Amino acid sequence: MKSSVIIFPGSNCDRDMDVALKKFGFKNKMVWHDDNELPKSDLIVLPGGFSYGDYLRCGSIAGKSNIIKSVIKFAQSGGLVLGICNGFQILTETGLLPGILQQNKNIEFICKNVHVKVADKSNKYFKNIKKEILELHIAHNEGNYFCSNNDLKFLEDNNQIAVKYCNAKGNCNLESNPNGALKNIAGVFNKEKNILGMMPHPERMIDKYLSGEDGALFFQNLIGNLG
Amino acid sequence: MEVTEKIAVDHGLKKEEFAKICELLKRIPNITELALFSAMWNEHCSYKSSRKHLKNLHTKGKKVIQGPGENAGIIDIGDDDAIVFKIESHNHPSFIEPYQGAATGVGGIMRDVFTMGARPIANLNSIHFGSPQNKKTKNLLRGVVKGIGGYGNCIGVPTIAGQTCFDESYNGNILVNAMTLGLVNKNKIFYSKAAGINKPVIYVGSKTGRDGIHGASMASAIFDEKIEEKKPTVQVGDPFTEKLLLEACLELMADNSIIAIQDMGAAGLTSSSIEMASKGKLGIEINLNKVPCREEKMTPYEIMLSESQERMLIVLEKGMEDKAKKIFDKWNLDFAVIGKTTNSKKIELYFDKIKVADVPINLLAENAPMYDRKWKKNKLPQKIKFKKEDFKSLNLSDCLKKIISNPNISNKQWIWNQYDHTVMGDTIQKPGGDAGVVRVHGTNKAVAACVDSSALYCYAHPLTGGKQVVCESWRNLISVGSEPIAITNCLNFGNPEKEKNMGEFVECVQGISDASKYLNFPVVSGNVSFYNETKDKGIKPTPSIGGVGLIKDYKNMITMDFKNPDNIILVIGKTEGHLPQSIFAREILSEKKGPPPEINLFNEKNNGESVAKIIKEKLVEACHDVSLGGILVAIAKMCIKGQKGAKLNNIKSLTSKYEYFFGEDQGRYIIEVKKENLKKVNELLKENSVHFEEIGKVTTDNLSYNNVLKISIEDLNKTYTNWLSNYMVN
Numbered sequence: 020m021k022s023s024v025i026i027f028p029g030s031n032c033d034r035d036m037d038v039a040l041k042k043f044g045f046k047n048k049m050v051w052h053d054d055n056e057l058p059k060s061d062l063i064v065l066p067g068g069f070s071y072g073d074y075l076r077c078g079s080i081a082g083k084s085n086i087i088k089s090v091i092k093f094a095q096s097g098g099l100v101l102g103i104c105n106g107f108q109i110l111t112e113t114g115l116l117p118g119i120l121q122q123n124k125n126i127e128f129i130c131k132n133v134h135v136k137v138a139d140k141s142n143k144y145f146k147n148i149k150k151e152i153l154e155l156h157i158a159h160n161e162g163n164y165f166c167s168n169n170d171l172k173f174l175e176d177n178n179q180i181a182v183k184y185c186n187a188k189g190n191c192n193l194e195s196n197p198n199g200a201l202k203n204i205a206g207v208f209n210k211e212k213n214i215l216g217m218m219p220h221p222e223r224m225i226d227k228y229l230s231g232e233d234g235a236l237f238f239q240n241l242i243g244n245l246g
Numbered sequence: 247m248e249v250t251e252k253i254a255v256d257h258g259l260k261k262e263e264f265a266k267i268c269e270l271l272k273r274i275p276n277i278t279e280l281a282l283f284s285a286m287w288n289e290h291c292s293y294k295s296s297r298k299h300l301k302n303l304h305t306k307g308k309k310v311i312q313g314p315g316e317n318a319g320i321i322d323i324g325d326d327d328a329i330v331f332k333i334e335s336h337n338h339p340s341f342i343e344p345y346q347g348a349a350t351g352v353g354g355i356m357r358d359v360f361t362m363g364a365r366p367i368a369n370l371n372s373i374h375f376g377s378p379q380n381k382k383t384k385n386l387l388r389g390v391v392k393g394i395g396g397y398g399n400c401i402g403v404p405t406i407a408g409q410t411c412f413d414e415s416y417n418g419n420i421l422v423n424a425m426t427l428g429l430v431n432k433n434k435i436f437y438s439k440a441a442g443i444n445k446p447v448i449y450v451g452s453k454t455g456r457d458g459i460h461g462a463s464m465a466s467a468i469f470d471e472k473i474e475e476k477k478p479t480v481q482v483g484d485p486f487t488e489k490l491l492l493e494a495c496l497e498l499m500a501d502n503s504i505i506a507i508q509d510m511g512a513a514g515l516t517s518s519s520i521e522m523a524s525k526g527k528l529g530i531e532i533n534l535n536k537v538p539c540r541e542e543k544m545t546p547y548e549i550m551l552s553e554s555q556e557r558m559l560i561v562l563e564k565g566m567e568d569k570a571k572k573i574f575d576k577w578n579l580d581f582a583v584i585g586k587t588t589n590s591k592k593i594e595l596y597f598d599k600i601k602v603a604d605v606p607i608n609l610l611a612e613n614a615p616m617y618d619r620k621w622k623k624n625k626l627p628q629k630i631k632f633k634k635e636d637f638k639s640l641n642l643s644d645c646l647k648k649i650i651s652n653p654n655i656s657n658k659q660w661i662w663n664q665y666d667h668t669v670m671g672d673t674i675q676k677p678g679g680d681a682g683v684v685r686v687h688g689t690n691k692a693v694a695a696c697v698d699s700s701a702l703y704c705y706a707h708p709l710t711g712g713k714q715v716v717c718e719s720w721r722n723l724i725s726v727g728s729e730p731i732a733i734t735n736c737l738n739f740g741n742p743e744k745e746k747n748m749g750e751f752v753e754c755v756q757g758i759s760d761a762s763k764y765l766n767f768p769v770v771s772g773n774v775s776f777y778n779e780t781k782d783k784g785i786k787p788t789p790s791i792g793g794v795g796l797i798k799d800y801k802n803m804i805t806m807d808f809k810n811p812d813n814i815i816l817v818i819g820k821t822e823g824h825l826p827q828s829i830f831a832r833e834i835l836s837e838k839k840g841p842p843p844e845i846n847l848f849n850e851k852n853n854g855e856s857v858a859k860i861i862k863e864k865l866v867e868a869c870h871d872v873s874l875g876g877i878l879v880a881i882a883k884m885c886i887k888g889q890k891g892a893k894l895n896n897i898k899s900l901t902s903k904y905e906y907f908f909g910e911d912q913g914r915y916i917i918e919v920k921k922e923n924l925k926k927v928n929e930l931l932k933e934n935s936v937h938f939e940e941i942g943k944v945t946t947d948n949l950s951y952n953n954v955l956k957i958s959i960e961d962l963n964k965t966y967t968n969w970l971s972n973y974m975v976n
Contacts, residue, residue, distance in 0.1 A: 028577065029486050031402025035671040067669075069400045072486025128395050128664045158399070158666045220668075228674045228685075228800065 020045050020245050022062040025090065027052045027081045032067035032103065032222065039222035040064070043238035050086060057089045061245055062099045065090070065106030067158075067220060077120065077161045078108030087113060099143060099245075100214045104159055107206065107216030116207055116216045117174065118166030123159070124199025130158040132230050133197055135182040135205045135219060136189050142212035143244045144181070144237075152189045153182070153233040155219035157197060157205075162218040164200040164207070174207060181206040181215055249280050257284035257460075263615060270609050278546045278595060278603045282610055285513035285551060286520060289776050292614035295742035296774045299755045304763040309731055310770055317358040317438060317509065319770025320430070321732045323796050327686055328432040329693055330364040333372070333425035333736040333792040335775035339480040340422040344389025348373075349397040349483040350555050351424040356401060357509035360492050361558065363436040363499045364428025367670065368684045369398045369405040371424050372697045372736070372790040376417030378653050378973060383412070386420050388974065393483075394424070395664045400485035401492065404673050405665035406682025409697050409790075412653040415705075418780025423736040425792040427695055429686060436499060438508040440526035440561045440587050445505055447519070447530060447585040448567070450574050451491050451557035453540035457482050458514070458553025487556040487579070494577040495558065503566035510557040516550045518559040519585075520593055524611035529590030534597040538580040546597040561587060621748035626707050630826045630840035637904045642878075642955045645834050645904070647965045650882055652833055655875050656969040674800055678887070680725040680871060681793070685800050692800035694728035696793050700874075701786035703842035706827050708750045708787055712757020713845040717912060719793030720765050721871035724854045725915060727804035727861045728795030733762060735772040735791050740784025742776045750787035751776075758789060764847040765854075767793070804861055806870035807888030813867055813944045814924050815892060817877060819853045819914030820937040823905025829875050830908035843910050850913040856934040857915050863930070865923045872914035877941070878907035880916045885949050886963045894942035894951040903954075918944060 022045040026033045033049065040047040040062075048058050052070075057063065071080035081087065087109070094100045094115055102110040110116040123129055135153050137145050166174070174180055184203040186195040191203040198218075206217025224234030247253075254264035257280060267283050268274055275283060289295060305313040311328055312320035318332035336351025356366050371394055376383045387410075398405050403426070458481035498504060506526065508518040515537070523530040534546050540554070562570060567583060574581035588594070593610070595603040649655055662677035674692060675683035681696035698718045704711025716733065723730040735758060740747035762769055778785040797803055808815075825831045826840025860866055868888065872880045885892050897906050919927050924940075931938050950956040 029400070029489055031400075031489065031669060035669065038671060068402060069486060069489070072400070072484070072489075074486070127392075128399055128666070130399075130666045130668065131663050156668055158668060160399075223668045223671055225671070228803075229671065230668060230673075230676075 020062065020242055021060045022047045022064060023050045023058055023060040024064045024066055025050050025052060025086055027070035027084060029070045029072050030066050030068035032220065035222045036064055036066045039225050039234065039238055042225060044242050052084045052086050054086050055089065057093055062101060063090055063093055065102040065109050067104030067106060070105055070109065078105060078112040081109045082112030091115065094214050097211065097213050102216040103220055104218055107218055108161065110214060110216040115214050116209055117170040118164055118207065120161045121163040121165050122161050123163050128160040129197050133157050133219065134185050134187055134195065136185040136191060138180045138183050139178045141178065142208060144215050144241055146244050148236060148240045150236065152185060153236065154231045155221060155233055156223045156230050157219050159218055162198045162200065164204040166201065171201065177210050179208045179210060180204055181208050182217055247277050249274055249277055254280060258288050259284055263287060270613060278550060279605050281547045281551050282516050282593065282603060282605060285516045286610040287614045290512050291517050293774055294615045295617050295619050295776060296751065297616050298618055299752050302755065303759050303769045305768050305770065307732065307766060307768040310768055311432060313770050314772060317361045319732065319734060320362065320435060321770060321794065322432060323691060323693065326432050328430050328435065329794060330359050330362045330428040330430050331426065331734055331792065331794055332358050332771035333423050333697065333734045333790060334358065334773045335736050335738060336422045336424065337419060337738060337775050337778055340390055341420050343480040344386050345393040345396065346480050346482050348390040348393030348422045350481045351422050352394055352397040353483045353485060353488050353555055354511050355424045355426045356403065356488065357511065359426045359428035360495060361436065361507050361509045362430060363434050364430035365496060366403045366426050366428045368427040368682060368695055369403050369424065370682065370695055370697045370792060371405065371408045372699055374411045374413065374416045374421035374788060376412065376420065377414040378412050380414065380417045384974065390422055391661050391664055397483055397485045399666040401489050402669045404667045404669050404684065405662065406667055406673055406684060407677050407696050408662065409699065410658050410661060411699065411701065413701060413786060415786040418783060419778040419785050421738050421788060423790045425697055425734065427693060427794065434499065436504055436507050438506055438522050438525055440506040440522040440528050442505060443528065443587055443589050445564060445587045446562050446567055446583045447532065447587065448560040448562050448570065449537055449557065449582045449584045450560060451579055452484065452487050452554055453538045453580055454544065454549055454552045455540040455554045456544065456548055456552060459548060459551045481553045481555050483555050490577040490579055491556050491558065494574050494579055497573050498570055503563045503570055504560055505563060506561040508559050510559060512553065514551065514553045520607060520610050522559065522561060523587065523593065524607050527591065529588035529592045529594065529607065530585060531588050531594045532585035534595055536582050536584040538582050546595060546602045619742050619748045620745050621752045622745040624708050624749055624753055627839060627841045630837065632825055634902065636835060637902050640834065640904060642903065642951065643957060645830065646878055646882060648833060649829055649875050649879055650966045651969045652829060653969060655829060655879060657967040658970060659967060660970045660974055674803060675726060675805060679806055680722040683726055683797065683803055690799045692797040692803060694723050694726045694795040694797060696722040697790055698722065699788050699790040701788040702827055704750065704754055704789065705786040706842045708753035709757045710842050710845055712754035712789060713761040714842065714912060715789055715791045716758050716761035716765065716767060717845060717850050718873055719791045720767055720854055721915065723793050723795035724858050725804065725806065725869045725871045727802050728797045729858065730767050730793060730795045732768050732770045733791050733793045735769055735789055737772065737774045738778055738785065738788040738790065739776050741779045747784055754787050754789050761845065761847060765851055804866060804869045806868055806884050808884045808890040808892065808918055808944045809867040809888060811890065811944050811946050813918045813920055814940060815881065815942045815944060816917050816919060816938050817914060817941050818857055818917060818936060818938045819849065820911065821877065821906055821909060821914065822911050823901035823909035824911045825905055825909055828908060828910040830904065843912050845912050852934060853913045853915065853936055856931055856936045857917065860927055860930050865919055865927050866917050867920060868918035870916050872916060874910065876908040876910050877916065882949055882962055884916060885959055886966055889959060891945035891948040891959055892942055893945050895940065896952060
């Protein structure tokens with residue numbers, strides 16, 4: 020399986036993503052934001068970080084960068100595009116995913132482990148994953164998902180909500196919502212479910228010496244589903 | 247403009263220093279030259295009050311690749327890997343403008359590290375604030391934490407450990423000390439010593455603006471009511487540009503085109519150009535019209551004193567300019583050839599084709615004043631003996647709760663949850679432990695780092711306090727299973743022109759030196775921050791020590807959380823029950839007098855090495871050093887972190903239980919061992935003549951002692967955790 024990770028100026032989880040993808044069997048290439056062409060890939064990843072210093076709005080300038088035109092084309096033709104954290108913000112800025120990511124409700128950067136409930140398994144990202152609840156790590160200042168009522172209805176009607184913040188028992192309540200996200204939404208798909216944006220970082224939890232191993236499950240499952 | 251004595255004094259120079267400058271130059275300097283002198287001769291750059299004493303520090307060791315005197319210190323961790331690290335203060339700016347002050351402190355220390363060719367892999371910080379009741383404290387804390395996070399998070403370097411203290415002596419002068427560790431191949435280290443004549447001098451990074459002018463001299467001044475007016479001297483940080491600068495510099499460093507490189511920190515272009523030339527015994531010529539400026543009509547004076555952030559000065563091999571420029575173009579950074587090295591041994595500045603400064607380098611650097619300031623010896627305070635009646639009305643449970651919710655002990659999660667501590671994917675011990683630990687990427691090795699200070703001990707007796715901080719750092723590193731290698735120190739003190747403050751400095755440095763020599767734990771880098779004084783009130787002497795250790799196989803790392811019920815809890819080291827200067831004496835008995843706990847370096851070393859040995863033999867399940875608050879606080883924290891309880895035995899010691907549980911005797915550790923390993927542990931400890939006691943066992947819930955203490959872990963955790971978040975919200 021071939022993957023590509025886009026590096027924007029200010030990306031800072033690009034290497035971590037590269038390490039994770041390779042660890043679970045992807046042949047990964049790094050792609051510079053100023054390039055026009057994408058290498059042949061089965062998966063494109065927009066990594067976390069502070070692309071263009073978060074200037075203007077998180078993800079907004081990256082959403083207009085050179086390479087993003089090819090990413091949009093790739094996504095629209097059904098290719099798998101995964102945006103983590105800042106990558107999720109970029110995907111909403113391009114319009115590939117609905118909604119926006121506002122500043123966290125407590126107006127503070129939050130770095131901690133959270134639980135998320137896998138809300139839909141009819142997609143290549145979560146199909147066959149055994150667990151219902153994953154423990155993942157978040158690290159962001161703008162992860163407070165919001166969308167219009169119409170968009171929300173559309174998301175719910177089409178099972179486009181991918182993961183929701185919950186507690187260890189799987190209850191999605193106010194206490195388990197770290198950032199004020201609408202309906203505890205931590206990640207969403209497009210209608211076709213080839214595009215996934217989510218705030219949690221699976222690439223930071225890929226062995227037992229780190230914060231946890233559920234990120235490893237995510238990648239193992241993903242490459243399995245692509246085979 | 248004719249430079250007068252008054253103008254010189256306004257620039258922070260003393261009258262006699264100005265006279266000396268005129269004598270050395272054999273003329274009156276012009277305003278640009280005065281700017282150079284004021285920057286280079288101030289305390290911050292010249293270390294004029296501290297140099298004499300810093301020479302006494304223990305700085306050598308088998309693993310030391312680079313000691314003090316460079317951008318940062320470097321230690322060897324084997325297999326061609328080396329760790330570059332340093333701690334630095336950004337106290338004065340952070341008090342005036344907490345967000346930018348703290349942010350640029352982090353930015354500055356990271357530049358010091360990547361200037362040497364290292365990729366930063368971990369950040370730490372030690373921050374000190376005034377009393378929580380002081381009306382400024384909350385906003386300062388909020389701003390500083392946001393600033394540290396704002397910068398480090400954006401660059402993508404994990405903040406893995408830190409320390410936060412509150413004490414009224416910081417009401418008018420907070421301390422923000424930032425530390426960075428970087429990883430470098432020991433054959434690819436870059437230094438700031440220029441070499442060769444006619445080599446191009448390159449400016450890269452952000453453009454130069456008017457921010458931070460006089461920053462270095464502000465950092466060497468005492469605060470008064472007009473401090474708000476100094477706001478424009480605080481630099482403004484842009485972590486995004488620094489991230490680009492980091493990547494561009496590391497890309498350029500991959501080939502052999504750099505001769506010397508130096509970041510523009512305090513006193514900006516002035517100190518960076520002069521230091522590079524001085525170290526290479528060369529001259530330097532700069533055309534100031536070539537310096538990329540962000541504001542119009544900047545004068546040579548302003549360009550030379552600007553402390554705009556995210557800038558570097560490079561001496562390049564001739565002919566490599568185009569190749570280097572391409573890299574900086576790719577990262578959208580300014581790149582300008584602004585001058586060349588010369589054999590004149592002078593700094594010569596040109597602006598609009600006129601020579602605006604012409605000063606021999608040695609007058610600015612080596613000839614900077616060095617003072618042997620008068621200092622007063624500090625006597626060891628008289629012993630205080632507590633009587634049985636002092637403890638009569640106390641309740642063990644209430645005392646424990648009061649102490650673990652004390653601002654200086656309680657959980658600082660509110661702070662470190664705002665720092666990205668997991669980016670780079672190698673953080674295996676997060677903040678909240680004895681030390682932060684990151685893996686050396688792609689290897690079995692890991693590096694442990696911690697930062698400590700103990701101003702109360704240093705204030706009571708600087709010599710003992712200085713030793714204690716080094717020992718505490720050593721213990722923290724031992725506790726996570728690492729081999730302590732070296733330290734960096736940030737020496738925060740009051741006004742060196744006062745004999746008392748100077749005495750505190752001299753004796754703390756002596757203490758640091760004694761302990762680091764004995765423990766073979768050398769100082770490889772550091773900085774001094776004097777004049778932490780407002781309206782005649784100085785801070786308590788506060789040396790912050792950053793320690794670094796190596797874990798050869800990260801799978802053997804130790805954490806402090808209790809692991810399994812029925813395991814045995816041991817106290818390593820002798821408990822005498824020393825209460826004076828303890829948090830218990832202060833908070834429960836309201837007694838602030840008396841000597842700090844004594845440091846016995848022999849026991850310290852023996853106990854530490856013995857604990858390291860039993861850890862190496864894989865006989866230890868959990869380990870935590872006993873520090874502020876004593877044994878009971880240490881055990882409570884181990885319970886909370888492990889979500890386990892502990893049942894403590896009847897103490898055999900002759901001291902009162904309060905002295906036993908809350909005394910702050912040094913050189914002690916709490917360890918958890920499996921029953922089946924107890925015998926072997928006993929033998930090993932006895933073999934090394936280490937005093938130890940079996941104090942109890944791990945249980946599933948409740949921390950209990952006889953019938954006088956029984957607290958559920960949930961209750962304990964709430965008490966420990968809620969203070970800071972409640973304080974910040976209300």
